[in-house]
Amino acid sequence: MAWRVLATVSRGSAGARTPQGALRALSAAPASADLTRNIGISAHIDSGKTTLTERILYYTGRINNIHDVRGKDGVGAKMDSMDLEREKGITIQSAATHCSWNENHINIIDTPGHVDFTIEVERALRVLDGGVLVLCGVSGVQSQSLTVDRQMKRYDVPRVAFVNKLDRAGANPDKVVDQLREQMALHACAVQMPIGLSENHEGVVDLVKRVAYTFKGVKGEEVEETDVPASLVDEVEERRNTLIEAVADVDDALAELYLEGDEIDASVLTDAIGRATKAREFVPVFMGSAFKNKGVQPLLDGVVSYLPAPTAREGVCALDLENDEAPVPIECDSDAPLLALAFKLEESRFGQLTYVRIYQGTLKKGDYIQNVRTRSRTKVPRVVRMHADDMEEIDEASAGDVVAIFGVECASMDSFVSGEKRGESSRLAMASMYVPRPVISLAVAPKKGAPPNVVDAFGNALQRFTREDPTLRVHVDNESKQTIISGMGELHLDVYVERMKREYKVEVEVGEPQVNYREAITRKATFDYLHKKQTGGSGQYAKIIGYIEPIEEETFEFVNECVGTNVPSEFIPSVEKGCRDAIAKGDLVGFPVEGLRVVLQDGAAHAVDSSDQAFRAAALYAVKRAIGEAGAKVLEPVMALEVSAPTEFQGDIMGSINQRRGMITNNSTDGAQSVINADVPLAQLFGYSTDIRSQTQGKGEFTMEYKTHTSVMPDQQAELVKEFQARRAEESK
Template sequence: MRRRISERLLWRCGRRWSRSSSSSSSVSTQLLRNIGISAHIDSGKTTLTERILFYTGRIASIHDVRGKDGVGAKMDSMDLEREKGITIQSAATHCQWGEHHVNIIDTPGHVDFTIEVERALRVLDGGVLVLCGVAGVQSQSLTVDRQMKRYDVPRVAFVNKLDRAGADPWRVIEMVRKQMALNAAAVQVPIGLEERHVGVVDVVSGRSFLFEGARGEVVRVGDAPTEVRDLVEAKRVELIERLSDVDDDIAEAYLDQGDVDDDALRAAIRRATVRRQFVPVFMGSAFKNKGVQPLLDGVVDYLPSPVERDGIMALAVDDGEREVPVECDGSEPLLALAFKLEESRYGQLTYVRIYRGTIRKGGTIVNVRTRKTTKIPRLVRMHANEMEDIDAASAGDVVAMFGVECASMDSFENAADARGLAMSSMFVPRPVISLAVAPKKNNKGGTSNAMDAFGAALQRFAREDPTLRVHVDPESKQTILSGMGELHLDVYVERMLREYKVECDVGNPRVNYREAIATRADFDYLHKKQTGGSGQYARVIGYIEPLDDGEADDDLDEPFEFVNNVVGTNIPPEFIPSCDKGAREAIARGHLVGAPIEGMRVVLTDGVTHAVDSSDMAFRAAMHGALRSAIEKARPAVLEPIMSLEVTVPAEFHGDVLGGINQRRGLITSSEISDDGGTALVAADVPLALMFGYSTDIRSISQGKGEFTMEYKEHQPVTSDTQAALIKKYQEERAAKLKEKK
């Protein structure tokens, strides 16, 4: 049995697949895998994807991620990505591994582009969580883990960079268990670490895999080396024990026989992985071309096909969004979800996941949200920035279509048999930083040309990226660009210059403060206005109170709840929506620093109307005035965004880093030095307002050897002196603007 398994693996690892076999428009759903490759920044995701494409024959040679060879990695097709050495946009590709068709989405690791990971995991059936063999679980690793759990995505883990000094896969697995609370165990044991890393041993079969050749394309399969056999046996026992906790069949077999058959063990790993009760851990070094082919075997062996994903639900739009189960069946009526938009020279490119039915070139589909019908002029499979035309694609597949105008997260059905079903949307984090942007005057083309291109760029970027918000400040009339971080906004400003030839004047970064109330306050407000003829009359009675932490939904732009507790018709039902609208207008801009007021419930209990003078406008104005007065009595406070900061520096600079964080009012949450004493890792919660320019400071402190990542955590009240300073600054700015108007 083990000889047969090793021959199968050698055949898979050694075979190179032609492009013609991977571009077929007809894919068996059972043999389909939709996976995303996700990790913390610089953990090797794109490098791993590059090797996968090489070993499956999708590319003829391997190129450097940072583009030093003048070509760059296949999946980083944007010039900015190659220059910066990071992935900015998720990119889709597909390949063939044995009989299996694998759709792959390579996602960014930088937290500023986390929406790209979010939208990919929303539609995929499995994930590869890449972990650095030296650093282990990092801040963005935890974010990706939360995203995978949010969408119930089964995953395998790949401990990368085992060729690096200080690599310790067992420490990484322990971090996965403790910090991510995952039932994880190794299915491989490395043969050597650091510069001695040459291959891996499969814990299930006991066979070794040595990677030879200029690009690791020659895989030599044999018996496990003597020096690791005891470790392999110990890890096999640990694997069985971990599976026994979640799989009764394995537990019974192990208790009865003292061991488990290889095929039974593989089947148990697959069952537990698909049920999201276990995470098999693979090992290797993508950069050194080791361990990638067995990982591909793990993807097809342990991750589910689309038909194996359970709990997929659609919403009946015309029936109160009642949940309806969706079966992955190509013969059923079409149901597809647009999860990513891109603007190209051919028009809008819409990436879609097909949950049910078949989508065809030339077919007519209906947008469930807008009810508009559209004919599909072109259907393609993506290979990074290249396209391969296909005629049709069926349930479970991920493809792209041209000529279909829609928004991200729109659902589609066939026009002939539409049933009003839509897939649920995704979680979209709120922006934490803003910039005022305006096009510089174009002496050659004129200001109007620059303004047209500027507007077109912002409209396109906001449609493609839900975390990028654009609005015009009502007082300053400035165009405000809001996003997830400095790098996020810098990239879009740079893209405006490169793609639209619009150079922008950029203001100083602005923190997105919010306001909140601390206690309950009642209101009883009369709005009465008489100017001749019909006047305005409305009285509203009720109270406001803060929402509990669990009630404030981060999924919303403005966590807010309006409750109508009016008994009878003291306020006629037709005026209730006006009260709701007036309340929302009142919380749009607080009186402390002009920030939105969030985390508040408004309860309307009673009111009074006038037979002639009551109107929609009167109740809207009454509610607006009532809340403005009530908020002042509810102890309003200013909230600031708090970021989770993670800094990695050589241990000699540990103390300097701690001192710098303390100067920025940071709260140290953990501080540790690696076992070899070479690296210090510091985690802290810091106010975003005090973190501008930190990249320069950390380079100065660590002689250019340090790096850091930041991720939005929550909004917290500012200190009393900070609040006083912010209020004073806001009042001075308002006074200056009023003076300018006069």
Template sequence: MGRRTYASESAEALRRNIGISAHIDSGKTTLTERILFYTGRINAIHEVRGKDGVGAKMDSMELEREKGITIQSAATYCRWKESDINIIDTPGHVDFTIEVERALRVLDGAVLVLCSVGGVQSQSITVDRQMRRYNVPRLCFVNKCDRAGANPWKVLAQARDKLKLNAAAVQIPIGLEDEHEGVVDLVRMQSVVFSGENGQTLTVGEIPANLKELADEKRKVLIECVSEVDEELGDLFLMGEEPTTEQLLAAIRRATIANTFSPLFMGSAYKNRGVQLLLDGVVDYLPAPSEVQNVALDLKNEEAPVVLSNDPSKPLVSLAFKLEEGKFGQLTYLRVYQGQIDKGMTIVNTSTGKKLKVPRLVRMHSDDMEDVNSAPNGDIVALFGVECKSGDTFTDGSVNYAMTSMKVPDPVMSLAVSPKSKAESGNFSKALQRFQKEDPTFRVHMDEESGQTIISGMGELHLDIYVERMRREYKVDCEVGQPRVNYREAITKRAEFDYLHKKQSGGQGQYGKVVGYIEPLENTTEVIFENGIIGNAIAPSFIQAVEKGFKEAALNGGLVGYPVEGIKIVLTDGASHAVDSSELAFKLAALAAFRQSFHNASPKLLEPIMKVDITVPSEFQGTVIGNINRRKGTINDSTAEGDDVIISSMVPLSQMFGYSTELRSMTQGKGEFTMEYGSHQAVTQDVQAELISTLGKVKN
């Protein structure tokens, strides 16, 4: 394959869609700021929580600058040498996991940033798991090599052990901590030293004599790691031949795109070292859109998978992966997978069938934008004035495809919210509507019995941020109720039903009889209805009404009224009346039959169990484990990591309220934790009785 000859390659082959992901405080946003500076997109560098009051370009929300964290993934576009690069800077906090999921869904490659002091941390593992789910090839960048205690070789060992990556260094550092001034490129075997006020002067030269032996040794390790997964380089290696620079570059590229190898770069974004070489690595090793296979589902052919083409003359297929409320209305981020989108063309939303004209097409640069006339396959752009939901597919109307859906986790926590004054209720509704469209993990519903508005999300921080955004962006002060856990209900044994719904009050009556059974299903949360009637005891036209009645009944279980999951409903017999039977009669019969059999099926209450990873200095290990046990948690594992201990546990969500404050006080502010949904599991009998008594009162 050889070194890339840019002149002969198409614009599409030179495009890169990349994400920058990492644990909190590993330097993602700082790295993106440097990338924008070196590619000429910004004229000056600003810092996260900067003293100059400007803040990093990609943290455009006031709340992000204040807290020093990234909440929404920001998109930008830049050009490096001959390549167009779309970059999405993603949040590191697990409460905003949908932002990471959405970014990875539409990206072709990623940069995993690791701290040279902190190494592979709990959130690095979560982000790596998400990259694997979408099969995203990645480069690793060991940042903060200028920090005291920096040890990139320890980080490389952790990437191999903890993340199970086939990783090897493509660089070695020239000096560490306050002596860090550049790197040795192991592929081209040359040194690169960064100087000048912003590190823009690169001096390429011979490898320093004191590093020559280490460079030879690490280059051998690099060749061995790539040879294990690349046949061409493996053949050269077995014959004992030394690969040329071009052969090694090509082999690393093939292995990275195949997701069997991860090259590891080094540097310090804050001190402006190593970022330009990382950009070279993005172009050299990460795939172009044409090198990634994308699959759509053909809605006209029972959702049969269709491999999309890289030919721009083919019909348009694109995915709306993120929505934002901009100054000029809804802003819809779109990834073009096939064909080309042009300003003024007519596109069709395949989930609603609605046609619309593309009014304005822009490239995003965080919260700034540039108008463009068209975008070919592989590009990421944004549209204005388009009504749609996150995850909708747009085509040119000649095909009816849907892109495979993103994994959207169910919300696990709820709060009751209401505006403090009636005058704010209009803005309150507007804010909730917008947030639901933007974020599929944020749900809103009205509790019919209490009349309260309930918001649900992925955790305390997630919901707190939305309440705070309502106050800042919509000037709505909210009354916030106690957090509530989203329980589920299930059955543990089979139960029969035989129910006749009969009503006669002059004129046409109601008549519908249903007979059958319900039984629990293992390893699924679905509600499945099966028509087992042989013959026409119930007219086929009424079967749909029976199914509708049962599925509606399953939305409110008989214990406390939470949705029922993992249940199969089988209809075996029934009876209908020539005059009095109707769809309504059979729906009501099914509703009542479900309630009748549910109580005989030994129902149980299920609660969400969270996977909680806690990182604390080892001196606090005993205190933290004792606290998790008191919270009815189960310790799965604890591993020593230098002076720290990482404790992995499963804890009921109901026991996790206020944990962040308690962890801080237990560990003198040194502990941190990440929490994500694991599964719903049955509560014990005594807890069930207590919950039925307390939740029953709340529901009534």
């Protein structure tokens, strides 16, 4: 058997034989954008994203030692730099780093797996050119895996998959590949096969090159490349043919060679997989165990071979602000006018730290840049590359790079162009991202008797957190005067309450979690309303006629069908504003009304007494009255719940879900583990984490994400209406 040892640490930087040597060599920027890869590592919670990133950084020489997420040394993984992350053993904020591999510069963003922090995944995938979808070899495709898949598809991000944890009992990578095809509708196929599973997992076979990799050394840093073991040769050939057929289905060049019966060598197959992956028509699946230091280096080779460089990313467009936001193709050209997107904000000891993706042009320290939204012009005092919470100062960064800048005030998703002079690109801006709406709220306030400096710190904390996180919303309730924070889940809000205590020394009093209900109508209703007031001098006069009707979308529509000048055109915007005022707070339970279309058909105006104010008031009262006649109903948020626990607890879990008015949608058992999927109202899930721990002796875990709003039961609606009326009566005293 022929073999050779690859000193993989040295592969990150030519000539470096130690991690320290590789680290020193990283300060140089890549020779060109062709040698750059911008990737995000995303997965369901506890699938091993941060552990995988830690190994990548070690094998590329970026860090000198490996620390585990829940390691006994108390240090924690490099990318989990926040104290809360290390205490809870989860990723809360996405963290950026960079490394080198075979002369390629790789920017990496490690993202959270918990659904409460899904905006971190959203913003990362918005600016990255490729993704690594990590899947547990035992649990396979899970709820957040599906969410990440939707996010990758939303932004047309090519991806490779990595089936992790093959050292665990019950690992079944073939099942995971099947789930990728069936549940995610991906054209996926393995490019590797494991050498042993569970405690017998030794390495992987590369189906493309027909070689075996095993991982030696204290931390798996030595990769032995050998011939395929004789016992696996036949299976390797069979699986390789399956791979070739799968790629040939989506790549015409390979299909032609395959149909002609030509031998498909490694280089030809590699090129075909790369073309199909970059075109988002194929997903190559890698395998290993990051925790056991197996399979990481071949995955890095796959990232370089199969995921696109910024120059090869297809379909990247900016929006032409002077042409109704028409898409304008842009090229990754360092000599073109600057166009960059601020995708993440952080508060640091030096002020606001702004993460930017440079789409074209070059950003230099000392340059003037212009915010496309505000038209403000700012000098860039510092440009840095991030390594989790560490920084490396650089003089410039070019098209295709991901860096951070200091001293530039902006909002998330602001676009920047060159500020030296108004150029062609100043009319261009990058599209924003999808922001899911919050589903849960808390009333928060500093503890009673807090001194003024603590009250100020409380306000500063909320202002900072909402700037950083678009899914965190803050408002003051007009009736109760309480400060309400809204977010994606209990954990999401708990983290921010804890951060106020740690980072701003503010002790916070927290009210009961509040579900964000919605109101809707069930049938069409007409309105014919005259608003007339005469109090001396100019009065108010406005008449509007029309109807309201329910629509399927969770939105509001205003349609003007007026013919003639009975309602003067200058008052139409005021009518729409009045309609929006009417639906901002419903009369049933005080939440916004959605799924509503208002159609204005006719009306009347007075030559003297009609005004914007009069028509706005008329629309407000008319639509309010019509909603009351249109069968108003209350909608509650329903969450997609996934519970994973040993099979012995299956009955108790299902019984608990039924008690919480949940509807079980799927129940599967794989060996000793059960996975239960259900749709459960959010109001019934408060405190569920405590219940699931007690029901499963601490062995069960669950995730949930917002699915939809649905009608509440009649008795529940009556109770909610009664509570709201009692609360309103109490507040009016």
